[in-house]
Amino acid sequence: xxxxxxxxxxxxxxxxxxxxxxxxxxxxxxxxxxxxxxxxxxxxxxxxxxxxxxxxxxxxxxxxxxxxxxxxxxxxxxxxxxxxxxxxxxxxxxxxxxxxxxxxxxxxxxxxxxxxxxxxxxxxxxxxxxxxxxxxxxxxxxxxxxxxxxxxxxxxxxxxxxxxxxxxxxxxxxxxxxxxxxxxxxxxxxxxxxxxxxxxxxxxxxxxxxxxxxxxxxxxxxxxxxxxxxxxxxxxxxxxxxxxxxxxxxxxxxxxxxxxxxxxxxxxxxxxxxxxxxxxxxxxxxxxxxxxxxxxxxxxxxxxxxxxxxxxxxxxxxxxxxxxxxxxxxxxxxxxxxxxxxxxxxxxxxxxxxxxxxxxxxxxxxxxxxxxxxxxxxxxxxxxxxxxxxxxxxxxxxxxxxxxxxxxxxxxxxxxxxxxxxxxxxxxxxxxxxxxxxxxxxxxxxxxxxxxxxxxxxxx
Numbered sequence: 001x002x003x004x005x006x007x008x009x010x011x012x013x014x015x016x017x018x019x020x021x022x023x024x025x026x027x028x029x030x031x032x033x034x035x036x037x038x039x040x041x042x043x044x045x046x047x048x049x050x051x052x053x054x055x056x057x058x059x060x061x062x063x064x065x066x067x068x069x070x071x072x073x074x075x076x077x078x079x080x081x082x083x084x085x086x087x088x089x090x091x092x093x094x095x096x097x098x099x100x101x102x103x104x105x106x107x108x109x110x111x112x113x114x115x116x117x118x119x120x121x122x123x124x125x126x127x128x129x130x131x132x133x134x135x136x137x138x139x140x141x142x143x144x145x146x147x148x149x150x151x152x153x154x155x156x157x158x159x160x161x162x163x164x165x166x167x168x169x170x171x172x173x174x175x176x177x178x179x180x181x182x183x184x185x186x187x188x189x190x191x192x193x194x195x196x197x198x199x200x201x202x203x204x205x206x207x208x209x210x211x212x213x214x215x216x217x218x219x220x221x222x223x224x225x226x227x228x229x230x231x232x233x234x235x236x237x238x239x240x241x242x243x244x245x246x247x248x249x250x251x252x253x254x255x256x257x258x259x260x261x262x263x264x265x266x267x268x269x270x271x272x273x274x275x276x277x278x279x280x281x282x283x284x285x286x287x288x289x290x291x292x293x294x295x296x297x298x299x300x301x302x303x304x305x306x307x308x309x310x311x312x313x314x315x316x317x318x319x320x321x322x323x324x325x326x327x328x329x330x331x332x333x334x335x336x337x338x339x340x341x342x343x344x345x346x347x348x349x350x351x352x353x354x355x356x357x358x359x360x361x362x363x364x365x366x367x368x369x370x371x372x373x374x375x376x377x378x379x380x381x382x383x384x385x386x387x388x389x390x391x392x393x394x395x396x397x398x399x400x401x402x403x404x405x406x407x408x409x410x411x412x413x414x415x416x417x418x419x420x421x422x423x424x425x426x427x428x429x430x431x432x433x434x435x436x437x438x439x440x441x442x443x444x445x446x447x448x449x450x451x452x453x454x455x456x457x458x459x460x
Contacts, residue, residue, distance in 0.1 A: 122166075173224040173244065199258060224248065230274075239260075246269075277327045318359055330365065337354055377402060383440060421439045
């Protein structure tokens, strides 16, 4: 293992349990498939393979007890969507290295550092935070390293920025809290973890605070005992939500680092948590379901109740994103599809976006745009019109490994009314981060076509 100053880093993961290899998800099942995966990736994510069924309404209940321990692996077969994913020939798309202010969409640059796969991204102002298998959190500015800080255990699977504090979720089940120094903005100091040491010790004395996770093994309810896969922030109420492979969602109060609630949310690993609109929180899991939770304020507590199951399918749910402006929920799955639901239709199923041949690993929204990153190494850029119809504007190519994470910010220098422009960051298992400029310019229908026909969604 090389030191944190760079170079190739071989990370030896001491897994707590025997999990299916993530590489199984990245290989097409048919050797004669149109897509050949050249990279065998050994990330220890887990996704189960399930088939689709109808959306259901559930009563207000969170009593989804774990039917198996985290160590019991789910099947990890993959059934990619094998229709070809086109490269949309848009007149405003520039080739790599040719991007300038007049070009609306194209690659600005790349960040490459040989220290492991890039698992997480977060953008704040002119800074970009990246988390990798090296356990380092790097901070970048103008495509150059600005600073960095290191956690001594647990690769970085999620990053959330809340003011001058940074929350990081790790493979070892810990959520760490960092603070930017007021005197030196390059200095990030670790100021605690979730749960706090005080709450951990206090809870440990009461036997009622323990839950059994497998035979003869109990853990504290307020602590994740498996990888923290996702973090989502409710800034209005100062709440942080964490989803974990231990099948639970936990609710934290940022002000005092207190765990307000621990919910047995799913029957398999939680891959994504997303704060929504109208007091709703969405969770997606390897058990193939997307669940909707409603926050209700009580006299001395905040409680969340299960109000709806949006999706129940055989394929694992791998990513969630919420467009709060338009109140639309997007869900990516291991079959390469993106489902969506709209509030104005009472969260009824709006349709399916088909643009990937392999698992969708990450989603992001900005303005009228939806971005989907996939194990097929591509990023699809979708535009939603006023009628809720989605069209694939571009396919961003260039990564040589699966696209694992996305972050989007408005390009305030070049955006104008009627022509919003966005800076898109994509992190990949090829150990690189690419920076793109994307415009949501309206295209003529002929520009949103390709040799194989119209690229859009299926609608109910």
